Amino acid sequence: MPFIDEIDIYVASGNGGNGATSISKNKNKAIQDGGNGGHGGNIYIIADKRKTELTSLNFKKTYNATNGEDGASNGKNGKNGKNIIITVPIGTLIYDNEEKKLLGELIHDREKLLIVKGGIGGTGNKYLKKNTMQSTKSRKGIIKFIHLEMYLLADIGFIGKPNVGKSSLLNACTNKLSKVANYSFTTIKPTLGVLKVKCRKKIILADIPGILKNASKGKGLGFNFLKHIKKSKILFHIINIKKFSK
Structure with missing residues (x-):
């Protein structure tokens, strides 16, 4: 198996869930009870001292975090999307391929870098001050093409x-x-x-x-x-x- 010390991967954080618009009645009084949408999952890259090359990433180059769930009635908030953690060797440089920008360098074991943040969930009408039948919109996740390059760190x-x-x-x-x-x-x-x-x-x-x-x-x-x-x-x-x- 060839030694791989540079690789390109695709990462996409999850979209936020929509806030709910809901009205319930209590003793003939209308109550706004739409819950918030969950936040989309984040993607992190973390250094692992047990890894010595990037070969394992050659078998999986696309990473998609899950979306946040929509809010619901009765003030029920949607669940957040699941985060994804990508492990790399200590001494890995992380670049944004499109912007040609260095995002960070991981030089310590378990050091972690947030690569793409999940979209924020929308606010349900239960949490809006004004009486309304509307909820705020959620935000989309972020897509990036990432270049990873590792250096051995030796004395x-x-x-x-x-x-x-x-x-x-x-x-x-x-x-x-x-x-x-x-x-x-x-x-x-x-x-x-x-x-x-x-x-x-x-x-x-x-x-x-x-x-x-x-x-x-x-x-x-x-x-x-x-x-x-x-x-x-x-x-x-x-x-x-x-x-x-x-």
């Missing part, structure tokens, strides 16, 4: 040419089972590992595919994976010393 990033031992070093430090073999481009997608040390709880290590000369021109696996060590605090440049011992 240390491993860089170097293909087949110089980056994955072997990651495995030795973290007990990670990254694929190791005697041919170039064994690592075809970025990999994270956790190194536990006494002085602090953990150090996050990132291994990215090997970079060749002219990678910017498409040689090898290209240079798109470089963005995953962009925010690393330290870079370890791994080299093969066997070439220098000959």
Whole structure:
């Protein structure tokens, strides 16, 4: 399965429910008792430390929150629409595709961003001050085309040419089972590992595919994976010393 670190999705919040217009009679007195409409469901994006890529979103790219229910007589308010929560890896940037605008960046576990807010439900005539047989209109939900782009957040990033031992070093430090073999481009997608040390709880290590000369021109696996060590605090440049011992 290919490694996916960028993806476009469609999101639509729910419409608000209509407020009710209703009159009941009590001892020959007319009473306005139309309930409010429910609010439409919101859509949130939340960071999850257990996720390491956006591949799961490739199977579902359309998200529609449910509409709020209409109000009813006897002052009964409609139920709010159900919210939708989309989980992404820590380090995900969220863009509005049409406005080309950054909506936010999620850099902490369980950090949440409201992407589209549901439409407000209409007000039933029970809650209007004036005597009326009318209710206020509900509001429609919001539609957006969203671009998601993730970056690995690591303390240390491993860089170097293909087949110089980056994955072997990651495995030795973290007990990670990254694929190791005697041919170039064994690592075809970025990999994270956790190194536990006494002085602090953990150090996050990132291994990215090997970079060749002219990678910017498409040689090898290209240079798109470089963005995953962009925010690393330290870079370890791994080299093969066997070439220098000959």
